[in-house]
Amino acid sequence: MGTLLQLELPRVQKRNIKLARVAGFCFGVRRAVEMAQQARHARSGNITSLGQIVHNSQVIQHLRQQGIETAEALSDISSGAVILSAHGVAPQVLQAAKEQGLDIVDVTCPFVSKVNRTAKQLIEQGYPILLVGDPGHTEVRGVIGTVESMGGSVQLVSHPEEVSALTLGKKVGVISQTTQLAETFAQIVAEVCRRVPDVRACNTICGATDELQEAAVALAREVDVVIVIGGRKSANTRRLRQLCEGEGVPAYHIETADDIDSRWLLGRRNIGLTAGASTPDWVIEEVARMLNDGDLPDDWNLHNPER
Numbered sequence: 001m002g003t004l005l006q007l008e009l010p011r012v013q014k015r016n017i018k019l020a021r022v023a024g025f026c027f028g029v030r031r032a033v034e035m036a037q038q039a040r041h042a043r044s045g046n047i048t049s050l051g052q053i054v055h056n057s058q059v060i061q062h063l064r065q066q067g068i069e070t071a072e073a074l075s076d077i078s079s080g081a082v083i084l085s086a087h088g089v090a091p092q093v094l095q096a097a098k099e100q101g102l103d104i105v106d107v108t109c110p111f112v113s114k115v116n117r118t119a120k121q122l123i124e125q126g127y128p129i130l131l132v133g134d135p136g137h138t139e140v141r142g143v144i145g146t147v148e149s150m151g152g153s154v155q156l157v158s159h160p161e162e163v164s165a166l167t168l169g170k171k172v173g174v175i176s177q178t179t180q181l182a183e184t185f186a187q188i189v190a191e192v193c194r195r196v197p198d199v200r201a202c203n204t205i206c207g208a209t210d211e212l213q214e215a216a217v218a219l220a221r222e223v224d225v226v227i228v229i230g231g232r233k234s235a236n237t238r239r240l241r242q243l244c245e246g247e248g249v250p251a252y253h254i255e256t257a258d259d260i261d262s263r264w265l266l267g268r269r270n271i272g273l274t275a276g277a278s279t280p281d282w283v284i285e286e287v288a289r290m291l292n293d294g295d296l297p298d299d300w301n302l303h304n305p306e307r
């Protein structure tokens with residue numbers, strides 16, 4: 001009885017579910033998913049995504065049900081159409097896909113294309129590239145490939161404290177993966193400016209990332225705990241969690257409602273919800289229903305980022 005009473009106590013007061021001002025699908029992810037679906041409708045035969053179109057398993061599963069498979073390497077795709085991810089690919093991969101005779105469906109987000117374009121311009125102007133990004137991320141591999149295809153030099157850095165170990169010349173062009181933290185980018189640029197006389201820094205973080213991050217921080221300041229919904233591999237979701245925790249509240253990254261541990265919510269009345277740029281509305285709503293005894297909260301008003 002004692003244990004039961006303890007578990008029930010936090011539910012005496014109804015939970016207050018507060019949603020971030022914006023959450024979930026950004027422009028680039030929505031566009032990529034819609035382009036993939038249109039490509040499926042327009043073609044017969046195999047259509048395969050090279051890697052995940054977007055970093056969300058539920059979206060990938062949904063697309064698989066519609067007849068779009070995922071392969072990890074071009075060598076696993078023998079025929080038909082190949083979809084290149086929202087995060088882009090290196091020019092060498094694009095060329096290999098063409099040489100293989102595949103029909104190319106390029107769903108690269110325009111903001112990712114802008115990072116690649118900026119890298120090219122800086123190389124043409126004689127600036128070796130310093131890319132702020134996550135090692136191994138699809139977008140980062142694409143940008144490195146772009147620079148290397150021009151014979152340019154590129155170094156990757158993830159944290160400001162790594163700058164002191166880099167070999168830097170008299171000129172550096174600093175750019176960013178689209179989903180980095182603005183603060184990390186600014187700190188790295190500041191460190192580089194201490195060592196290099198000629199620095200060209202281009203902030204290539206996308207507007208949706210900024211908007212999601214600002215909304216997550218504002219949310220974290222108003223609640224007792226934050227649940228951040230998004231794919232395990234989603235870099236921008238991981239950052240949202242990190243930012244919320246930075247505001248001094250516990251923050252948990254989940255992929256679906258099943259991942260919620262009820263102990264996280266004990267004694268917490270105001271529950272914040274946010275979601276990464278590749279999290280579909282239906283997954284966010286499933287989590288909200290689960291937290292709110294089966295129904296969406298009365299004031300439910302889900303807005304995706306606008307920028």
Ligand code: SF4
Binds near residue numbers: 029112
């Ligand atoms: S997070 Fe930004 S760069 Fe990435 S897909 Fe969305 S809009 Fe494009």
